[in-house]
Structure formats: structure tokens, C-alpha cells
Amino acid sequence: MQATDFIVARNDLQQCKVIETQLPDAAALPDEALLVKVTRFAFTANNITYAVLGDHLKYWQLFPAPDGFGNVPVWGLGEVIASKHPGIAAGETLFGYFPMATHLVIEAADVNKRGLRDAAAHRQGVSPVYNAYTRVSGDPAFADKQGDYQALLRPLFALSFIADDFLAENEFFGAKRVLLSSASSKTAYGLAHLVHARGIETIGLTSAGNASFVKSLGCYDEVVIYDDVNSLPEDQPVAYVDMAGNSPLRATLHQHFSEQMKYSGIIGLTHRKSSPGEAAQALPGGGAKPQFFFAPDHIRKRAKEWGPGGFDMRFGAAWAGLVPKLDHWMKVSEHRGPAAVQRAYLDTLNGRVPPDQGLILSLSE
Template identity: 75%
Template structure:
């Protein structure tokens, strides 16, 4: 049996192709190994960020590819089609981090009723969250459209949840407004939703979304931004009150403009994403708070210790329950199957051509 793998040149993400790799026979799988068929996966701008920082954060090591190439990690679903683990049955569905491919072999470890971990040696240098798989067979919240929405939004909304938690824990660094770039992105509007809900609890933080002219109507329609500002109007914002900036795009020129405009009133400047890919390696020292990377696994480790077993899951579950009812209105799930359709969807995502109200669910199987 062979797997179809979608690979990209690490140094030039525009260059991509499909290759076939040989899979082990089911009978030849080592003890505790599982052979999974990747049934469907989500593709968002977040996956482009994984590729852009793949070298730095070891994402390219998760799924092995020929020299100079990489397989971009995606969140999705896999069906167990062969199992050498006594407690994992053929036919089970797993949700987690998959390659853009048709198949994956994992070394099942720490198998529990709720999930398991891939213990493959080459995957152990990344945060454990990327090696965990949820066992979701028969769970209606992972089935059909609800499952698609989870694949598209849960990894991004977890990031939204952690940024919201970090900002609130630090009392927004003294800011009265939080400014989000790429306001139409899924991570941004998930964060805006959480920040906006804080107004109901008396935390009067304003939420300002920065977006392109073409996305103003969509961002405004979400109802979770107090103000929507186009990029060409950012210097028209009043610079008299303290602000926190959450940079979803990684645009160096925009970040510099905002810092110089707000000066000492820029109380926090957090870098979340790199979808714009216009960051300069040697950026000038800017007025206001020093731009820092927000690394989600650090916040996860901190809260796991403070909140104890299940604490993060319980709080995130409550947050997700507040977001999920909005998703059918905010997000149109669009499915594509086959090599050429996946290639086109990938290039559209890479080059910013996917409308913000669309969520792509893909499969390499024809």
C-alpha cells in the first residue's frame, strides 16, 4: 500500500507537488503501531504559519519528507485501518495533528479511554499537544459539520483562548483597548469574541479590528468588534489611551506604524502569526512595549500547573460552548477532494485568496 503525500519546498512554499511513499503492510507493523487513513483535514492560514516557522519550532520533523521538502501539519481526522495495539480497534476515528497525506503510521502510547499519543522518536522535540490524538468514534460533537467546524476552529480557538487568558491574567498590561490585526482571520475573531464577552462581566476592554477594505463588511457583521479600522486609516485612531496590540499577520511595516503612532501608549505588542510573511529579520527598536512572541505551549504549561488536571479542558470547553453556536452563521464549510483540488486550495491559502467566511476541509483521496 502507498500513501499520497503533499509536499512543499521548505525554502519556497509556492513550490509544491504530490508524491507516493510506501507504507508497511498491516502484518509488518511493529508492536503498538497503528496505520491510519487520513479521511479529512482543515487548511487555514495557521497552517501557513506552521510552515513559515517550521525550522524554528521543529514542525518539519513531525512528518518526514525528502531532503529539502516538508509536509505541512494539519488538524483533522484519521480512521484506524490496521492496529497492532491491543486496546485500539480497527475502524476507530482519531482527531489530531496529521500530515497533508492519505495515510499515517503512529506508535500508539499512553492509550486511555479518551486518547493516545504518538511516541515516534522523530516527533518528540515538539510540544506534547501536537502528538496527542483524541478518540472520537461515536462522539456527535466530532461528526459531520460539527466535526468540520472543530477541525477548522478548535486549534485556532485554543490559541485565541490562551491569548485572552494571558491578557486578562496580566490585566491587559494596563491597556483599555486591544487591537487585532487580520481581524477577519479565524484566530482573531475567536479572540475578539472572547474579549467582547468580557464586557458582560464588567471588564470594559474595547476590541478594535484592523482589516482590509474588502473584508470590512464581514468583520463588522461578526458583531464582536467595537470598532473596525482599515489598514490605511490606522494612524487616524486616537493615540491618547493605552492599547495592547495582538499581531496576527506578522507585517513588520504595520507593526512599526502602530508603535510609532501610539508610542508609550503601546503597552503590549504580541506576535501571534506570520501569514503576511513580511517580517524583517532585523527590525528597528520601536517605541512602546517591546514586541514579543506569544508561545501557546508556555501558557498551557503554566495553567496546567495552576489549574490542575482537566482545568484547561474544562475552561476551554465552556469557552467553545459559547462560540460554537455562532459558527454556522460565521463560517461556510467548503470541501475539496483530490490532488489538484488540494493543490489549488493550498496555493489560495498561501496567497491569501480564501474568503474569510470560508473554511476549507480537504482530502487527498480522489
């Protein structure tokens, strides 16, 4: 039997193709290994950030591809179709980080009733969250549309949650308003939802084409298109969360707010004309020096402070507060087969996916 992988050229993300590989023989799997069929996965602009930072943050090493190519990591669901681990049965459903592929071999370790870890050597040296799989068989929170929401938003909302916690812990660096670029992105509006609930004024920065959608979300106090950012009053302290990695916009905002720019954090790189290296540097106009926000560092800090289960409990409560809004905020569409996956990838890469659309994909027809 054949397995199918969707791969992209690491030095030119516009170049992509589908390849066929030999599916491992279930009987020949190593001890404690699992053969998992990737049933469906989400694809968002965040996955483009994974590709842009593939070398910088070791994303390409997670799912090896032929020389010069990479397999973009995605969040999704998979079914165990063969198991050499005594504690895991064929037919189980796993939620976690998968390749854009039809199958994955997992070297199961640290197995417990809630989940497991992939101990494959090439997957070490990255944040543990990327190697963890949750056992979700029979869990209604991962069934049907709820499962789609989990794949599309849960990992992004975890970033929103930890960014909100970081800002709150630092009392928003003395800022009275929080500005978010790429305000239509899922991570941005998840963060806006949390910050707004704290009573902090949230301002969404977006393109003219996405302004109506961003206004409809109801989690921004004000929506400003990029061309009009200089109309914002510059006499109050602000914190800026950059979801786009847009260096010219960042420079404009720093020039405009000067010393009133109390925090300038970079979370995403959806604006691919900017490079990771140019982002974190002092800018004219004064104010806080831009810095990358690396969520795993703050997660590790909170995991120690909050103790066993503390992070999951707090995040679960925040997620429960978000879920009722998702039917209004997002239309989920499912696309199957290699051609559909390629089309969805290129549409996302080139900014052709409407902000209210959530893409669920599968390489299986």
C-alpha cells in the same frame, strides 16, 4: 498499495507537488503501532504560519519528507485501518495533528479511554499537544459539520483562549482597548469574541476587501482598515495583538501610539514578507517591546495551576459559547483529491480564500 503525500519546497512555499509512497504492510507494523487513514483535514492561514516557521519551531520534523521538502502539519480526523495495539481497534476515529497525506503510522503510547500519544522518535522535542490524539468514535461533537468545525477552529480557538487568558491575567497591561491585526482570521475573531465578552473594547484591523466581513461578525467594537490606523486616537493605552506578523504595520502603530502601546504581542506570521527574526525588536516611538507569544508555555503554566481537567473544563465552556456563532460566521466547503488539495493550498498561500470560507480537504478522491 500506495500512499499519497502533498509536499512543499521549504525554501519556496509556492513550489509544491504530490508524491506516491509505498503503504506499509499492516502485518509488518511494529508492536503497538497503528496505520491510520487520514479521512479529512482543515486548511487555514494558520497552516501557512506552520510552514513559515517550519524550521524555527520544528514543524518540519513531525512528518518527514524528501530532502528540501516539507509536509505541512494539519488538524483533522483519521480512521484506524490496522492496529497492533491491544487497546485500540481498527475502525476507531482519531482527532489530532496529521500530515497532508492519505495515511500515517502512529506509534501509540500512553493509551487511555480518551486518547493516546505518538511516541515516534522524530516527533519528540515539540509541544506535547502536537503528538496527542483524541479518540472520538461516536462523539457527536466530532461528527459531520461539527467535526469540520473542530478541525477548522478548535486548535485556533485554543490559541485564542489562551491569549485571552494571558491578557486577562495581566489585566490587559493597563490597556483600555485591544487592537487585533488580520481581524478576519479565525484566531483573531476567536480572540475578539472572548475579549469583547469581558467588556474590553476590541478594534479589528483589516484590509479594505475584508472590512465588510469583519464588521458582520459582531465581535469588534470598531473596524479600521490598515491605511487608516493613524486615525485612531492615540491618547488611550492600547494592547496590540499581531496576527499577521506585519512589521511595517507594527512600526506604524508603535510610532502612532508611542508610550500608550502597553503590550505588543506577535502570534502569527501570515504576512510572509516579515521574518521571525525581525519581529521581536524595539521600535521607534517607545511603548512595549514586541514579543512573541508562545502559547504552550502559558498552557503548561495553567495546567499546573488549574489541576487535572481544569484546562479542558474551562476551554470546553469557552468553545460551547463559540459554536452557536459558527454557522453565521463560516461556510464550510469540502474538496477531495490531489489537484483540489494543491489548488486549496496555493489559494490559501496567496490570500485568495474568502475569510468566511472554511476549507476541509482530503487527498483521497
